[in-house]
Amino acid sequence: MRILVVEDDTNLNRQIKDALTDAGYAVDVAFDGEEGHFLGDTEPYDAVVLDIGLPHKDGLSVLEEWRRAGRTMPVLLLTARDRWSDKVQGIDAGADDYVAKPFHMEEILARLRALVRRAAGHSSNEITAGPVRLDVKAGKVTVDGHAVKLTSHELRLLSYLMHHKGKVISRTELTEHLYDQDFDRDSNTIEVFVGRLRKKLPEEVIQTVRGLGYQILED
Amino acid sequence: MRKGSIAASLFWLSAGWLIIALLATAFLLTELYSRALDNSLSETLKFHIETLVDRTLATNDPASETIRVGDPRFERPASGWYWVIRDATGQVINFSGSMVGMLLPELTGSYDANNVRTAIESDPFETRMRVVEQAATVNGTRLQVTATGSLDEILELVDEFRGQTLIVLTAVAIMLAIMSTIVARIALRPVGRLGKAIEKVRAGDAENVGGTYPREIAPLAEEVNELLRSNTQIIERARNQVGNLAHGLKTPLAVLRNEASAAKDSALSRVVLSESEKMTQLVTTYLDRARIAARSAVVGKKADATHVMLRLARVMEKLNPDKTIAFVRPDASLPWFRGDEGDLEEMAGNLLDNACKWSGGKIAISMVAERSPSGANLLIKIEDDGPGLTEDEAKAVLRRGVRLDEKTPGSGLGLDIVKELVDVYGGSLQLKRSVLGGLLAELRLPGAKLGLGRGLSALSPQ
Numbered sequence: 001m002r003i004l005v006v007e008d009d010t011n012l013n014r015q016i017k018d019a020l021t022d023a024g025y026a027v028d029v030a031f032d033g034e035e036g037h038f039l040g041d042t043e044p045y046d047a048v049v050l051d052i053g054l055p056h057k058d059g060l061s062v063l064e065e066w067r068r069a070g071r072t073m074p075v076l077l078l079t080a081r082d083r084w085s086d087k088v089q090g091i092d093a094g095a096d097d098y099v100a101k102p103f104h105m106e107e108i109l110a111r112l113r114a115l116v117r118r119a120a121g122h123s124s125n126e127i128t129a130g131p132v133r134l135d136v137k138a139g140k141v142t143v144d145g146h147a148v149k150l151t152s153h154e155l156r157l158l159s160y161l162m163h164h165k166g167k168v169i170s171r172t173e174l175t176e177h178l179y180d181q182d183f184d185r186d187s188n189t190i191e192v193f194v195g196r197l198r199k200k201l202p203e204e205v206i207q208t209v210r211g212l213g214y215q216i217l218e219d
Numbered sequence: 220m221r222k223g224s225i226a227a228s229l230f231w232l233s234a235g236w237l238i239i240a241l242l243a244t245a246f247l248l249t250e251l252y253s254r255a256l257d258n259s260l261s262e263t264l265k266f267h268i269e270t271l272v273d274r275t276l277a278t279n280d281p282a283s284e285t286i287r288v289g290d291p292r293f294e295r296p297a298s299g300w301y302w303v304i305r306d307a308t309g310q311v312i313n314f315s316g317s318m319v320g321m322l323l324p325e326l327t328g329s330y331d332a333n334n335v336r337t338a339i340e341s342d343p344f345e346t347r348m349r350v351v352e353q354a355a356t357v358n359g360t361r362l363q364v365t366a367t368g369s370l371d372e373i374l375e376l377v378d379e380f381r382g383q384t385l386i387v388l389t390a391v392a393i394m395l396a397i398m399s400t401i402v403a404r405i406a407l408r409p410v411g412r413l414g415k416a417i418e419k420v421r422a423g424d425a426e427n428v429g430g431t432y433p434r435e436i437a438p439l440a441e442e443v444n445e446l447l448r449s450n451t452q453i454i455e456r457a458r459n460q461v462g463n464l465a466h467g468l469k470t471p472l473a474v475l476r477n478e479a480s481a482a483k484d485s486a487l488s489r490v491v492l493s494e495s496e497k498m499t500q501l502v503t504t505y506l507d508r509a510r511i512a513a514r515s516a517v518v519g520k521k522a523d524a525t526h527v528m529l530r531l532a533r534v535m536e537k538l539n540p541d542k543t544i545a546f547v548r549p550d551a552s553l554p555w556f557r558g559d560e561g562d563l564e565e566m567a568g569n570l571l572d573n574a575c576k577w578s579g580g581k582i583a584i585s586m587v588a589e590r591s592p593s594g595a596n597l598l599i600k601i602e603d604d605g606p607g608l609t610e611d612e613a614k615a616v617l618r619r620g621v622r623l624d625e626k627t628p629g630s631g632l633g634l635d636i637v638k639e640l641v642d643v644y645g646g647s648l649q650l651k652r653s654v655l656g657g658l659l660a661e662l663r664l665p666g667a668k669l670g671l672g673r674g675l676s677a678l679s680p681q
Contacts, residue, residue: 083565091538
């Protein structure tokens with residue numbers, strides 16, 4: 001899961017990035033509205049954390065432009081203005097949720113998790129595929145009730161595939177969603193991680209669709 | 220505030236002036252009339268003197284019995300009508316039949332160009348007389364011919380005239396007073412209109428003072444509008460500054476808090492954490508207070524509650540996709556909320572947020588109009604199927620006198636801002652048990668007057 005964080009306060013930006021990275025997300029950051037708008041417009045993100053008060057271009061304008069251009073990724077607004085009229089304005093501009101500053105980092109993580117899950121069409125914190133069960137909140141995977149230890153990269157890969165269960169996901173898409181923009185993208189690493197996952201999980205869970213990519217089948 | 224009445228002052232002023240003017244008129248008319256009578260009397264007396272002089276010339280003897288005047292009053296004793304002919308030394312030579320046992324006083328003033336002098340004297344019977352005396356030389360003898368006429372008759376006529384004048388002028392005064400009262404009423408009508416227009420603004424039926432006014436009070440209406448405008452601007456500015464302050468303080472607070480909680484175990488981080496928590500609390504408290512203070516002065520605003528609640532329901536459904544909000548659409552006669560749209564959003568939004576937070580999936584919103592002594596009230600009901608509150612809990616949550624600055628962090632329901640706003644608008648908030656099983660929040664707010672509200676709804680900016 002790849003997340004964009006647009007926040008002009010460098011400290012806060014770093015804190016959110018660290019917290020999200022720790023939670024297993026690939027994170028890109030932007031410090032002003034224009035940069036944020038450009039990244040959100042060109043890169044595929046699974047969710048965006050967007051501050052409203054940004055230099056160069058304010059958050060609401062950025063959000064409206066994305067929505068006009070057909071970008072549908074879930075957006076979590078961050079703002080100090082916590083009046084309901086601000087909230088209404090934010091939601092009407094196309095935001096999916098809203099966190100008022102100052103917030104607890106857990107709040108951001110919980111809201112983001114819910115947004116990503118909802119965007120993928122899952123209503124609970126647990127996603128299952130056959131014997132494999134993914135607890136999104138805890139970031140834990142079990143097979144037939146037994147815990148499986150995964151590295152953060154493996155978890156990211158599995159999580160993305162399980163969120164988009166039933167769909168064929170290309171290697172390019174996986175690369176785009178699993179790594180931040182500074183990562184040296186080599187699609188071979190995807191194959192390496194898929195190979196490792198297949199060893200830890202029942203082999204038939206992740207299917208290879210020749211020439212197209214990978215898929216976890218719907219139950 | 221109140222001192223006297225313009226209409227009454229106008230009335231008394233014009234009445235006072237009228238009385239003075241009319242009394243002066245009465246006095247002047249009477250004076251002119253009495254002078255005219257006096258003059259005519261003097262002319263008559265001069266004519267009689269000429270007759271006497273003519274007779275003296277004819278008889279060539281000033282003491283002759285044949286010297287008489289035709290007017291019979293000169294023969295009636297003590298009538299006030301007398302004549303006398305004296306020689307140059309003042310010795311009486313001849314006199315009228317009316318002079319019985321009396322003497323006429325001699326005049327002392329100087330003669331005018333016609334050798335005539337006049338005065339007012341009294342005879343021994345206290346009758347006031349006009350006395351006219353002419354010096355004439357008849358056949359070489361110098362004579363003083365004096366004639367008098369009673370003034371009392373004239374004074375009687377003047378008195379009678381004065382009485383009639385006063386009656387006529389009093390009638391005129393009464394008519395003028397009535398007229399001035401009517402004029403004052405008519406002249407003051409625009410003031411009444413202005414008062415009504417300002418009242419409409421206060422009641423929230425108009426945004427500014429409308430209508431056209433005469434030159435004298437148009438500036439007052441314009442000033443009131445200017446005041447409303449600048450008031451709105453000040454509030455707007457205060458709100459903006461509050462918003463800026465909020466943004467300015469909250470981001471660093473968030474940074475401090477996050478940084479401290481990331482390094483949980485040091486003493487420094489514990490202090491920073493607890494202090495930043497306090498600061499956050501203070502910032503929130505005082506921002507809320509500043510907002511309420513800025514907003515309590517807002518006049519002339521109103522909001523379509525149906526519109527606001529629909530919008531809030533839409534937002535809450537987007538934020539909580541797993542909850543269903545049943546919105547019972549009220550009929551079109553529902554009064555508007557008399558107050559700021561943002562404040563209504565704040566109150567209803569927080570209640571709705573609570574409902575969503577606690578509900579098991581079902582929330583219902585309904586709105587009705589309520590009659591109250593002060594006009595139409597707006598009743599907004601928000602209910603959920605959550606755990607609800609017991610009567611004691613509801614009481615504790617709604618306890619009066621618990622202000623924002625006493626609130627304990629994490630009190631859970633976030634009702635403080637709702638309570639403060641409800642107080643500002645003179646509304647009420649009740650928490651009951653809902654038929655859905657959870658909490659029923661009843662928010663009662665002042666409604667904007669019906670009728671006018673419909674007309675203005677088209678004009679109010681959305």
